[in-house]
Amino acid sequence: MAEKTILVTGGAGYVGSHVCKALARAGFTPVTYDNLIRGHRALVKWGPLVIGDVCDANGLAEVMAQHRPAAVMHFAALTVVGESVLYPEGYLRTNVGGTAAVLTAMRKQNVSRIIVSGTAAVYSTLAPSPITEDAPIAPANPYGDSKLAMEKLLGESGFGHVILRYFNAAGADPETETGEWHEPETHLVPNVLRAAAGIGPTLKMFGDDYPTPDGTCVRDYIHVNDIAAAHLLALKHLESQTGGHIFNLGTGTGHSVREVIDTARRVTGKPIPVTVEPRRPGDVPVLVADPARAMKALGWEARASLEQQVTDAWRWVQKSQV
Ligand SMILES: NC(=O)c1ccc[n+]([C@@H]2O[C@H](COP(=O)([O-])OP(=O)(O)OC[C@H]3O[C@@H](n4cnc5c(N)ncnc54)[C@H](O)[C@@H]3O)[C@@H](O)[C@H]2O)c1
Numbered sequence: 377m378a379e380k381t382i383l384v385t386g387g388a389g390y391v392g393s394h395v396c397k398a399l400a401r402a403g404f405t406p407v408t409y410d411n412l413i414r415g416h417r418a419l420v421k422w423g424p425l426v427i428g429d430v431c432d433a434n435g436l437a438e439v440m441a442q443h444r445p446a447a448v449m450h451f452a453a454l455t456v457v458g459e460s461v462l463y464p465e466g467y468l469r470t471n472v473g474g475t476a477a478v479l480t481a482m483r484k485q486n487v488s489r490i491i492v493s494g495t496a497a498v499y500s501t502l503a504p505s506p507i508t509e510d511a512p513i514a515p516a517n518p519y520g521d522s523k524l525a526m527e528k529l530l531g532e533s534g535f536g537h538v539i540l541r542y543f544n545a546a547g548a549d550p551e552t553e554t555g556e557w558h559e560p561e562t563h564l565v566p567n568v569l570r571a572a573a574g575i576g577p578t579l580k581m582f583g584d585d586y587p588t589p590d591g592t593c594v595r596d597y598i599h600v601n602d603i604a605a606a607h608l609l610a611l612k613h614l615e616s617q618t619g620g621h622i623f624n625l626g627t628g629t630g631h632s633v634r635e636v637i638d639t640a641r642r643v644t645g646k647p648i649p650v651t652v653e654p655r656r657p658g659d660v661p662v663l664v665a666d667p668a669r670a671m672k673a674l675g676w677e678a679r680a681s682l683e684q685q686v687t688d689a690w691r692w693v694q695k696s697q698v
Pocket residue numbers: 385386387388389390391392409410411412413414415416428429430431450451452453454455470474493494495496541542543544545546557558
């Protein structure tokens with residue numbers, strides 16, 4: 377029984393809650409550890425919730441002593457790039473200090489495996505797409521800095537670990553039991569759909585003069601359930617592999633902001649008001665993953681198209697009105 381328990385930090389958040397559902401489906405008990413600063417109690421449906429700060433190593437150790445998890449999946453983090461510029465010390469405290477606390481608690485309780493949320497924000501803005509894991513690393517903001525410091529800490533920790541560098545997570549549970557619920561929401565797909573549903577402001581498109589086919593930025597959107605599937609495969613990977621492993625999670629195909637908006641218009645059947653704003657500093661024209669390493673080592677593949685991601689996200693927005 378104990379072997380089937382996974383400690384999920386940040387399990388009340390967007391990606392974490394989808395992973396909890398996938399874990400439960402696979403026969404695991406996900407124990408969520410979250411302070412609900414950005415997450416939601418209502419999204420914790422597949423196992424117990426322990427409310428606590430991820431920087432509290434003693435609190436984490438107590439939960440590990442009680443539940444004896446086979447591994448930790450670590451999602452708890454602050455994730456808003458713009459906020460990280462204004463509040464870098466908070467990002468360092470939560471994203472690096474929180475990871476340090478998780479590792480301290482693991483050492484104390486003899487938990488030896490961890491899977492963490494990395495991000496494409498660690499790559500240099502000069503790295504050409506498609507981006508492999510060996511592309512130049514040079515985060516462009518404090519959020520990316522904090523995630524890179526987290527990676528370094530893991531590398532030095534001696535624990536068996538997998539770092540999954542997500543590109544742009546999108547979509548929602550097709551059964552609408554959970555979905556994307558950020559406040560503030562900074563991601564394109566939910567903001568396009570909020571505009572379509574009339575519950576969000578007019579969509580701002582930042583820059584239409586980039587050197588891309590339609591002038592708008594191109595990103596690699598990946599269904600949150602494809603990300604969840606990779607976490608289960610990463611867990612399996614750590615049963616037979618020691619050391620540290622880094623994988624990109626993306627589809628390998630880019631879609632422009634205009635394509636996302638057009639897809640949303642088609643899926644929702646609604647008009648989506650858009651204004652064109654100046655470019656945002658730090659946005660690169662194209663950011664697309666090369667997911668070959670994860671495909672080869674984990675036997676993983678992103679399955680859901682952009683259309684599917686927008687369809688599932690739209691169902692969630694209609695039901696939840698968030
Ligand atoms: N959403 C994306 O597109 C994306 C892309 C790349 C990487 N990531 C990474 O994936 C992870 C999950 O992202 P998300 O979009 O689900 O974010 P989210 O904000 O929905 O979830 C993060 C969760 O962590 C919790 N948390 C934050 N600070 C905490 C603290 N001090 N103590 C305890 N819990 C705390 C929040 O309450 C929330 O439930 C993050 O580590 C993020 O950096 C996300």
